[in-house]
Amino acid sequence: MALQSAALAESESGAAADPAGEATTSQGPARVWLRVLRAPLTLTGVLITLVFLFLAVIGPWISPYDPSAVSDAASAAPSASHLLGTTQNGQDILSQMLYGARASMVVGLGAAVVTTVLSVLVGVTAGYVGGLGDEALSLLANVFLVLPSLPLTIILAAYLPHSGSLGIILVISVTGWAWGARVLRAQTLSLRKRDFVEAARATGEKTWRIILKDILPNQVAVIAAAFLGTVTGAILTQASLAFLGLTDVTQWSWGTILYWAQVSSALLTGAWWWFVPAGLAIAVLGTALSLVNFGIDEFINPRLRQAGIGTKKAQRAQVVKRRTKRVKQRGPVVARPAGAPFTPDSTDVILDVRDLKVDYVSDGSRTPAVSDVSFTLRRGEVLGIAGESGSGKSTLAYAITRLHKPPAEISQGEIVYTKADGGTVDVLGMDEDELRDFRWEELSIVFQSAMHALNPIMRVGEQIEDVIIAHRPRMTRQERAARVVELLGIVGIPADRAGSYPHELSGGMRQRAMIAVGLALDPEIIVMDEPTTALDVVIQRQIIEKIMELKDRLGFSVVFITHDLSLLIELSDTIAVMYGGKIVETAAADDFYRRPQHPYSRGLLASFPTLGGPKRELTGIVGSPPDLRRLPSGCAFRPRCPLAFDACAAEIPRLYQVTGPDGGTSRAACLLHAEGAPKSAAPNGPDATDGPDTTTTNELATGEMR
Amino acid sequence: MSGDLTKEPGTAATPAAPAGGGARPVLEAVDVTKHFPVRGVRLRRGAAPRVVHAVENVSLSLYAGRITALVGESGSGKSTLARLLAQLYPLTSGEVRLHGQAVHSQRGRAFRDHVRKVQLILQDPFASFNPVATIASTLKRAVAIHQPGKRGKDQAAVIDDLLQQINLVPARQFTEKYPHELSGGQLQRISIARALAASPEVFLADEPVSSLDVSIRLGILNLLRRLTEERNAAMLYVTHDIASARYFAADTAVMYAGEVVETGPSEAVTQQAAHPYTQLLIDSAPDPARDGSGRVRDIGQPPSLIDPPAGCRFHPRCPFAMERCGSQAPPSFDLTGGHTARCWLYADDAEARERRADNARAVGTGPADPAGPTDLSTETSPDTAVTTSEGADAP
C-alpha cells in the first residue's frame, strides 16, 4: 500500500484534462474531504478506525477485569463471564485486548506523529532548498530507505532495555521517516516548479510563508496518506517486536498478548481464543486504515476511478445502442487513383457523419459535448475543424474514431464510411474485430502529444512494426523491417533512428514518428488532433509541409483539428468551426477566410494578428467560451455576439446555406441567415479584399465578464 | 478611446524613442549571461563543469510607457531572461540595472524592493494560483506584502480597486471563488491584478496569453497595454508568436539559442527581417494573408545549449552562412532606424555584400542595408546611446 502512493507521488502528473472541461481535480478543501468520504469503502474505513480509537480511549474503564489478575478459570473458552476466554493463568483476554488497544494505538499514533513531523521537515526542506542540502538529505533518506527496517528496529529495541511505548515510538520513527521524506521531497520539488509558487516568489513573499501557505496545504493529502500508512506500519511493527519479546512484556498490548500466547504454546493446547482476537484486531484496523488511504489515493489520482479498458462496460459505454451492421451495396464507384488532387466540387464522400451526439455522463446527468454534428469528408480532402477549448473538437475526433472513453458516450448519430469498393458501413455498428480492421487499415490517428502517445520504453521502429504484425500477419520479418525503414524515410527520419527510444528523439522527430505510425497501413483517412500544437513554429512548419506533401503523394484524406485558425485556413480545403459542441459554420477555406458568415467566425478571424500585408483592425470577441454544462438558451454564442437579437435566445439556429457573391457557398448556424432575419444586421456588407470585414465595435477592454 | 491594437503599438502618449533616442531605460539587462549547471557526476576530474548556456551576453532595455517584445522559440532563453530581470535567479555575469543602478538582490528586503518595482506575470493562469486558496486570500497576500499599512477594510478596498482596474466587477463575485471556478481569461486578469498590487514600474509578462483561447487573448493584451499607458510603466512581452509582437509591441527583440539576434522597431523586424533566423521564424508562422510561395526550406532544429555551436549559433542551419560564421560570433550591426542584427551578412565587405544580396533575393524584400561601417566594439548596446538627454519620458 505504501508502494503505490510512492509511485503516485513520483509520477505526480496532472490528470488528463477531460475534453468536456470537468473540473474535478481540485476543489475547496471542505467539499473535497466530503467527497473522499462519500466512497462507501472509505467511509467504512473511517468508521472502523473511529470505533477502535474510541475503544482505546475508554478501554481501561469498561474492561471487566484487571488484565493481569490471575484467576481460577484457566484456559477457559469464551463464555458469558469471560467473553473472549482466559489465558492459562486465568487472565481475562477481553480486558487484555481493551488495555492493549490503548497501548497499540498510542504507539501507532505516536510513531505516526513523530515520523510524519520528521518526514515533513526533511522532505520539504530538501525539496524546497535544493542544491547541496537537498542532495545530502535525500542521500540520507535513500540510505535509510534501503536499510531493512525491521532488523534495524529489532537491534535498536534490543539495546533499549525493557522498552516502553516511548522507546518503541522513537525506534519506529528513526527507522520509518525516510519513505515519507522521499515522497514529500518529490512532491515539494514538483510543487516548487509550479507557477503559483514562482508567482508567490515573484510577488516578494517570504520563503517560510511560501512553504506554509503554498507548499504544505497542497500536500495535505499525501501527508495524510503517509500518516495513516505509518499508523498501520507502527502497530504492525510494535506487534512484531512485542511478539519477539523485545518490548516490556508486562505492559499489555496486542503484541504482548500474542507473545504470551506463543510462549505458553496456546496453539498446541488449542486455545484459539487466546491468539485470534489480537491478530484480528490488528488486521481489521490495518485494513480500515488502508481503505481510508485508498480513498485518499483516488482523490490524489482521479484516474484510479476510471473503469479499466479491458472491461465489457468500457466497451459498451462507448455507443448507447448498438445497431446491427448495415452494409448497403451501391453501384461501384470509380476508384480514384491515389494522389489525384482533391477538387472542391468532388462528391466522392468517404466519411459521412450525421447528427452525431456525444454526452458526458456523470451521476445520471448528461452533458452534451458534441451535439448534432454532421459533416462529410471527401476522398483526398483536408477538412479542418477549428474550435476553442471546450468546443468539443477533441471529443469529436475521438468519437469518429470510437476511441472515446467513459464517461463519454455516443448517444445518437451515424458515422458512415464508404469503402474503396463502394460499400458503406456504419462505424458505430461495428463489432470489435471490424473496428480493429477499420482503425488503422482505413483510418488512423495522429495524437496531439507524441511525447505521450509513444510508448516510452519501446523502440520507435518496434512501435511501427507492431501495427504491421497485427494487421499483416503474413509479412516476413525482413519485409516488415523494410517497411519500417521505408515509412521512416517517408516522414524524413533517418533509418538508423528506428532503434531509438522516444525520449532520444526531438519533439519534431517524435511527431514525425507518430505520423509514420499513422501511415503504416496506407489508411484512407488520417485524423490529426492538434498534431503540431506542442511544437515551435519552425518545426510545425516542417511537419505541416511533410503532411501536405504526403497527402498529395499518397492520396489520403485528413481531418485536421486545431485551435489555430490561421494554420487551418492555410492547409485545409474545407473548414468547419465548432462552438459550444456544434458546428456553427462550414465553408471552403478560401470562402471562409474572405467571407466568414457566422459572427463567431468573424470574431475569430479578427482575433489573429497577421504578419503579412498591412496591419488590420483586430477586434476579437468579448466574453469567454461557454461552459458546456450551462449553455445559454438558443444560440450558444448569443451572449458574446455583437449582432444578437431577440430571436437568438429562443431558437437554436440550424445551419443555413449562404451563397456568396461569387458563387461560393457556406453554411452558418446563425439566424441572421434565416429567412426573414432583420436585414439591417445581415452581414452582407461590402466585401473586404484582404481579410474579414468587421462591423463590431471594439469594447474588449471592458473585459470578458458578463 | 484606447485599447485597440491597430494604433501604433505599444507607445504611450509620450512616444519614447527606442535605443538611440533620448529616453532612459527603466530596467535594462547589460551583457547578461546565465549558465545553469548540468546535474550529474563529472567523469574526469578537471573536466570543465557542464552547463546549459541559457542566456549569453544579452543586453536589453525597457522604457517607460513602452512595450518591448522578446520573441523566440521554446528553449531560446526568453523566459529565463525575464526571470533574470525579476531577480528570481542569480546572474552568471553581467548586470541588471534599475534606473541605471545595478541590482543584486535575490533575497530579503532588497529583493522585495526590486519586486515592488518589477512584477512578473506568468504564462499559465490555471497553474499560477494556489489551488487551495481563494482569490481573495491570494490577493490579500500580495497586498499585505506591498502595502503593509493596509489592514481590514482598507485592504478589502484595495482588492476591490484592483479588480476594478482589471474589469472584474463586481469584485465580490470573484474574491470568494477558488481558482478552478474561474475561466482562464478571468484568472489571467487576476494575476495581472496581483502584479498591480505592487504598483510596479515594470511588467514582465511571460507569454501572458499563450495558454488562453484565441478569442480571449486580445482582451488581455489590450488590458496590459492600457495599464502600460495609464501607469507609464515599462513592459517586457515575452512571446513565441512574432505576429502578436508586431501588433502589440513597439520594439521587438528576437532570441535564438540564448542570444538576442535581432532588435528594432516591431514593424521593421517583422516586415524587413534582417537576421536569417528571424526570416525563418516569420516564414514559418502560419498566416493566411500571405501566399505560401518562397518559403525558406529548413529541416534543422535549435542546437544543444550545453554545447552550443561556435561562432554564430545559427550558422549550422543558416543557408547564407559564410566561413567566419562558424568561428567568430557576429557583433551587433546597426541597420537603419534603430534596427540591429547580429549577423555577419551586415558586415561591410565584399563577401558579406554578395551574400546579403543572395539573402535579399531569397526573402523577396530586401532588408535595410547596414547604417554604415560599424565598429565591432561599440554601439551595440543601447545604454551607450542614451547619455544625451534625460527625463524625456515625463508624462
Add this chain to the structure above:
Amino acid sequence: MRILFRKICFYLLTAWAAISLNFVIPRIMPGNPADNLINQFHGKLSPSAVKALRVLFGESDKNLWQQYVSYWHSVFTGDFGTSYAYYPSQVSDVLGQSMFWTLTLITVCTVLGFVIGTALGMLAGWKRGTWLDSLVPATTFLSSIPYFWFAIMVVYVFAITLKWFPLSGGYAVTETIGLNGGFIGSAINYAVLPALTIVVASVGGWLIGMRNMMVTTLSEDYVRLAEAKGLPKRRVMYAYAARNAMLPSFSGFAMSLGFVIGGSIVTEVVFNYPGIGSVLFKAAQAADYPLMSAIFLLITVLVLIANLIADIAYVFLDPRTRES
C-alpha cells in the same frame, strides 16, 4: 554504464552506513550491555569471548577510532565472537547454518509473491470495474495481517487441525541433511506452510501497487494509441500497459523487500523454522547482542544485494534511465 557505477557506489555507501550504525548504536545506548552479559556468565566466558564483547561494545582502553578499526577487522574476517544463546558456538557458525534456510525460503517466496501479485494486479487494473475489484479489499486485509499471526492461523488450521503439513521445523529429523531425495522432499514438505504464509501475506502489497499503476497507465495516450492501432488486446496489456506500470514496482522494490523480509523473519519463529528468524528470536530472548548485530549486518547486506539486482533490472526495463 555510468548509472550502474553510481548505483554500486550508493549501495557501498549504504553498506558502510549500516555497518557503522551497528558500531555506533551500542555505544550511544544507555547502560552497559557488555558488563551485564559478562556478569550473567559468572566468569565462565573465555578471555577471547570477553575480548570480542569489548570490541562490540566499546573498550574503555582504546579510543573510538581504534575501536572502529578493530570492529571493521572483525567484520571482514567474519569474526563476531561467541554466541551466548548458542554458547559456546561461534556466531559465524550459527549464522552459516541458518542462513541457507532463510535465503532459500525468502528468495523463492519473494519472487513468487512478486510474480503472482504483479500478475493479479495487472489483471485487476486491466479489468477495473469488474469482480476483480473485490481483490482489493481482500488483499488489503491479507496484507494488514501481521505475518506471524497469519502463520499461527495457518499452523492451527493446516498443521494442528487438518494435520496436512508438519507443525514446525525445517525437515524431518529422520532424514540426514544432504542432497538426497528424502531430505529435499521433506524440506519442501516442511517449507510449504511458511512459504504459503509469506507469499499470501506479501501478494497484497504488490497487487495493489500494480493495480493502481496499471489503472493510471491505462489512461496514458500511448495505451489509447496502441488500442487504436488495432493491436491484439494481450499485446496492449503486456507490452504497452503492464511493462510501463511495472516500473514503479521495481523502483519501490527496496521498501517492499524490507517489509517482506521483516515479516518472514517473524514468521520463522512461529514455524520454528531453522532459519535466521528463529535464531534472532532466540538471540533476543537471551540478549545475545553479538548474534543480533551479526544478523542485522547479514540481512542488511543481503537486502542491499537484492536491491542492487532490482535496480539493475530497472535500468534494463526502462531505457530512459540509461542515459545521464
